Amino acid sequence: MYLAHTRPDIAYALSVVSQYMHNPREKHMNAVMRILSYLKATPRKGILFAKDDNYLKIEGYTDADWASDVGDRRSTSGYFTFVGGNLVAWRSKKQNVVSSSSDEAKYKGMTLGVQELL
Structure with missing residues (x-):
């Protein structure tokens, strides 16, 4: 772990x-x-955690693939959170339900990322 x-x-x-x-x-x-x-x-x-002038700057990135698991056709979502340019949180997870489009899969992934940022 x-x-x-x-x-x-x-x-x-x-x-x-x-x-x-x-x-x-x-x-x-x-x-x-x-x-x-x-x-x-x-x-x-x-x-590596480095000191940066923008130590209060928070950035988040999300992505998702659509139905990449050929076994159950569920999508995988992921996000990364940076504070002051340092990676502090990340996650990738298979979505609970099958998405009907790539946009829906990306929206679900973005929802997880925004929840982490908040």
């Missing part, structure tokens, strides 16, 4: 692998081993 919060470069891979935590297969263990070897090769990567 600590790595998922301090290493956004592996957050997506960890979220995919963790979906199979209760029923893992050999391919999931191979994916975990690749993540671990990546971590071993990149020990200095991680979140």
